[in-house]
Amino acid sequence: MSTFTISLPDQIARQVDVHTRKLGFSTRSEFIRSLLRRYFIGELSLEPFIPKPLEEIKSDLTGTGKYGEKFIDSVVLGLSKSSPYAR
Numbered sequence: 001m002s003t004f005t006i007s008l009p010d011q012i013a014r015q016v017d018v019h020t021r022k023l024g025f026s027t028r029s030e031f032i033r034s035l036l037r038r039y040f041i042g043e044l045s046l047e048p049f050i051p052k053p054l055e056e057i058k059s060d061l062t063g064t065g066k067y068g069e070k071f072i073d074s075v076v077l078g079l080s081k082s083s084p085y086a087r
Contacts, residue, residue: 016028016031016032019031049084051084051085054076054079054080054085057075057076057079058072058073058076061075
């Protein structure tokens with residue numbers, strides 16, 4: 001068996017832990033292996049990531065009225081440095 005490491009945001013790691021226990025898996029690895037098996041046999045599908053233009057993201061966030069300009073600018077800046085946008 002091969003081993004590899006993934007990094008997850010804390011919030012997602014907590015969700016993995018909750019669902020691992022809730023579904024009766026004894027470890028995170030068992031939970032993730034189960035998801036991967038389901039994906040590879042076609043029971044589970046994933047949607048491809050299609051980047052939206054950063055200006056559209058900024059407009060969408062502004063349109064919610066929930067976020068300040070400084071926060072929105074920081075999100076857009078962070079996205080601009082991420083691999084899908086930094087090309």
